[in-house]
Amino acid sequence: MSHFGRSGPPDITDTYSLLVLNITFRTTADDLFPLFDKYGKVVDIFIPKDRRTGDSRGFAFVRYKYADEAQKAVDRLDGRVVDGREITVQFAKYGPNAERIQKGRIIESSPRSRSRSPRKRHRDDHYKDRDYRRRSRSRSYDRYERDRYRGKDRDSRRRSRSRSASPVRSKGRGRDRYDDDRRSSSRSRSASPARRSPSPQKSPSPPKASPTRGESPERRSRDGRSPSPRSVSPRGRPADSRSPSS
DNA sequence: GTTGAGCGTT
Numbered sequence: 001m002s003h004f005g006r007s008g009p010p011d012i013t014d015t016y017s018l019l020v021l022n023i024t025f026r027t028t029a030d031d032l033f034p035l036f037d038k039y040g041k042v043v044d045i046f047i048p049k050d051r052r053t054g055d056s057r058g059f060a061f062v063r064y065k066y067a068d069e070a071q072k073a074v075d076r077l078d079g080r081v082v083d084g085r086e087i088t089v090q091f092a093k094y095g096p097n098a099e100r101i102q103k104g105r106i107i108e109s110s111p112r113s114r115s116r117s118p119r120k121r122h123r124d125d126h127y128k129d130r131d132y133r134r135r136s137r138s139r140s141y142d143r144y145e146r147d148r149y150r151g152k153d154r155d156s157r158r159r160s161r162s163r164s165a166s167p168v169r170s171k172g173r174g175r176d177r178y179d180d181d182r183r184s185s186s187r188s189r190s191a192s193p194a195r196r197s198p199s200p201q202k203s204p205s206p207p208k209a210s211p212t213r214g215e216s217p218e219r220r221s222r223d224g225r226s227p228s229p230r231s232v233s234p235r236g237r238p239a240d241s242r243s244p245s246s
Numbered sequence: 247g248t249t250g251a252g253c254g255t256t
Contacts, residue, residue, distance in 0.1 A: 006255095006256070007256070017253090017254085019252085019253060019254090021250090021251085021252065021253085022250075022251095022252095025249080025250090046254060046255060047254090047255095048253085048254055048255075049255090057252090057254095058249085058250060058251085058252085059251095059252065059253070059254090060254090061253080061254055061255090085250095092253060092254080093253060094253050094254080095253090095254080096253095096254045096255065097254095098253095098254095101253095
C-alpha cells in the first residue's frame with residue numbers, strides 16, 4: 001500500500017524521522033518502503049514533490065517507530081545503491097514545522113516543558129489553528145504560495161546554498177526574462193503606457209507589419225492631400241528619405 | 247527528455 005503522505009502527517013512526535021538524500025528523481029516511496037521496512041517498522045514515508053510538475057525533489061523522509069531501527073537503517077541503507085544511485089540516509093535535522101530534531105526525534109520548542117507540560121497543548125489544536133488561519137487568509141494564499149515557490153525554486157536554492165556566496169549577475173538571464181515577462185504582464189497596465197504606444201514600427205512582427213510598402217499611407221497622403229508635406233508625423237520622421245517607388 | 251546541494255506534506 002502506498003498511502004504515505006496522502007493522509008497528512010501522522011503522529012510524528014513519537015516517531016523518528018530519517019532523511020534520505022541522493023536518491024534518484026524517479027525513486028518513489030513505494031521503492032523505499034520495502035527497503036526501509038526491512039530494517040525496521042516504517043511508520044510513514046514522505047517525499048517532497050514539486051507542485052508544478054509533481055516530480056520528486058531528490059530526497060525523501062522516512063519515519064521509523066523506534067530509534068534503534070532508524071539507526072540501523074541509517075547504518076545499513078546509508079550508501080546503498082538504489083536505482084543505480086547511491087543514497088544517503090541520515091537523521092533529519094529539522095522537522096516539518098521547522099522544529100529542532102535530536103537523533104531523529106522531534107523536540108518541541110521547549111524540551112523542559114515536555115516533562116512538565118504546563119500548557120495542555122495537543123497537536124490537534126495546533127493543526128486546527130493552522131487550518132483556520134489558512135482558510136481565513138484565502139486571499140493572500142495565492143500570493144503566499146507563488147512567492148514561496150519563487151524563493152524556493154530549485155535554481156534559486158542551489159545558488160543560495162553555494163559554497164561561496166558570489167552574486168553573479170551574468171547568469172541572471174533566466175531571472176531577467178522572468179521578471180520582464182511578469183512586469184510587462186501586470187505592470188504594463190499602469191506603469192508607462194506612453195512608452196509602448198508610439199512604437200508601431202518596433203512591433204515584434206516585422207513580416208506582418210507592412211507587406212506592401214508601395215501602398216503605404218505616406219504615398220497616399222502625398223498623392224491625395226498633404227497638409228504638411230514636410231513632416232506628416234509629429235516626430236519629424238524622415239519619410240522622404242525612403243523612396244516611394246522601388 | 248535534462249539537474250544533484252540539501253531538510254518535509256492533505
